[in-house]
Amino acid sequence: MTRSGHNDDNAGHETIWQVYIIECRDGSLYTGITSDLARRLLQHNAGRAARYTRGRGPVILRHREGYVTRAQALKREWAIKRLTRTQKQALLHSTADRSPGAGIAELKERRGRKKKRRRLERKTAPRAANSRRHGGGPGTGPLA
16 A cells, blocks of 8 residues: 555556446436446445435446546546436436446557657657757748
């Protein structure tokens, strides 16, 4: 266990962040994110998770989506929270046939392509910056 209280058993492995929608006993829907969905559902059902779900348990998992980064998951959570109840129900019905975790491999592949593109951009960027730093740039050529 690290000083921050997080377990490093998965050091070197990518954490898969889950955006989830649960249905409370009163029929209301709650959206959240976590890196350990099973633990989070136990917390919701024990009344130790979000204030909203306390007293509304037991909760039932209705939808989940996997993301490679926390930032991606937070953006998706925010987008879902802005939906109307009708739109959320349509989302739940449209993904009812999808297997849990579908699309995670595609997200990992996309992230890998993005990293590779950034590395290539970084390799070419210093040369352009150096030429500007040493007198190259607009208005400095022979026609200026």
